[in-house]
Amino acid sequence: MPAPAPVKSLDGRLTMRDGKTIPQFGLGVYEMNDQEAYDSTRAALDAGYRHVDTAEWYENEAPCGKAINQWCKENNVPRSEIFLTSKLMHNKTYDRAYADIKKSLKRAEVDSFDLYLMHSPIGGPQIRKNIWRALVDAKKEGLLKSIGVSNFGKKHIQEMIDQGVELPVVNQIDLHPFMRHPEIVEICEQNNIILEAWGPLARAQRFDHPAILEVAKAKGRDAAQIFLRWGLQHGFVIIPKSVSAKRIASNSQIFDFELNEDEMKEVSC
Numbered sequence: 001m002p003a004p005a006p007v008k009s010l011d012g013r014l015t016m017r018d019g020k021t022i023p024q025f026g027l028g029v030y031e032m033n034d035q036e037a038y039d040s041t042r043a044a045l046d047a048g049y050r051h052v053d054t055a056e057w058y059e060n061e062a063p064c065g066k067a068i069n070q071w072c073k074e075n076n077v078p079r080s081e082i083f084l085t086s087k088l089m090h091n092k093t094y095d096r097a098y099a100d101i102k103k104s105l106k107r108a109e110v111d112s113f114d115l116y117l118m119h120s121p122i123g124g125p126q127i128r129k130n131i132w133r134a135l136v137d138a139k140k141e142g143l144l145k146s147i148g149v150s151n152f153g154k155k156h157i158q159e160m161i162d163q164g165v166e167l168p169v170v171n172q173i174d175l176h177p178f179m180r181h182p183e184i185v186e187i188c189e190q191n192n193i194i195l196e197a198w199g200p201l202a203r204a205q206r207f208d209h210p211a212i213l214e215v216a217k218a219k220g221r222d223a224a225q226i227f228l229r230w231g232l233q234h235g236f237v238i239i240p241k242s243v244s245a246k247r248i249a250s251n252s253q254i255f256d257f258e259l260n261e262d263e264m265k266e267v268s269c
Contacts (some may be wrong), residue, residue, distance in 0.1 A: 009048050009050055012036075012255070014237065016169035016194065017192040022115065022194065023049075023083050023123075024236075025232070025254075026050070027041065027053065027239060028240060029052065029241065032060055036243045037060035039067075039243070041064050041067035042055050042070075045082070047248055047249045050083055052083070054084070054086050055086055055197075056089035061086055064084070084115075085115040087172075088117070088135070089120050091118065093125050093130065094131070094134045096135045097131045098138060099132075101135075111142075111143075115146045117148045117172055118149045119150050119151070120151045121149070121151065121152050128156070132147075132165060135172075149171050152171050152184075154174070157171065158187065159191075168193055169178060170237070171188050171194075171195060171196070177197060177202070177269050178202050178206055178209075178227075195236045195246040197236045197238045197241060201228070201241075206223075207222075207223035211267060215267055219263075222250065224247075228251060230256045232254060233258065
């Protein structure tokens with residue numbers, strides 16, 4: 001009997017401020033229904049992805065967790081090799097946040113999330129502080145391995161610095177060549193907070209931009225791959241979304257070329 005084929009893995013990682021690592025490339029599942037989330041997660045894992053980003057708000061934690069657990073079992077891959085992120089939907093109270101974390105874990109059928117984010121800064125300074133304390137305590141209990149934030153602006157990060165609380169390891173925001181947020185990027189990089197791009201493809205609305213097309217032609221790549229390579233070279237974590245197995249595979253084919261300095265500037269429209 002021939003030996004089983006090795007399982008492909010795209011697992012380049014960045015080290016977070018808490019010493020843990022995060023795969024720089026992953027799958028986003030925003031606005032996917034259960035079947036799409038399940039199928040896309042399976043297709044991504046087959047293509048070598050080792051990072052899946054879901055959220056309570058997306059209502060697809062369960063199919064993502066199911067797909068990961070089944071794929072790992074079928075391929076004899078330890079569950080620990082797959083990095084799973086989820087996010088808190090409601091900024092209400094400390095107790096509500098803690099309870100919602102446990103509900104998300106149960107839906108995803110995992111003992112802990114590798115990364116868990118406060119999905120938004122909504123609620124004001126005191127609410128944010130209370131919710132963040134819930135995440136910190138859930139991490140201490142072992143429910144969350146690392147904690148971060150999403151959609152936080154410069155003032156929200158500065159607020160956390162001024163409060164003297166444990167800082168997030170990640171800030172997940174909208175980042176792509178047409179949405180660069182230099183002030184947010186600067187304060188995060190100054191404080192060793194990794195930037196994660198939740199919309200690295202600009203919702204496919206700028207694929208026909210002349211600068212993108214020119215660089216894509218020069219590299220023999222498609223527009224999506226140019227967007228993703230731009231994010232990768234900036235040191236961002238990128239989590240493109242797709243429900244197409246073909247596109248999921250194509251999006252991952254960005255590790256065998258580079259944009260030079262002039263091309264990076266040209267793409268930064």
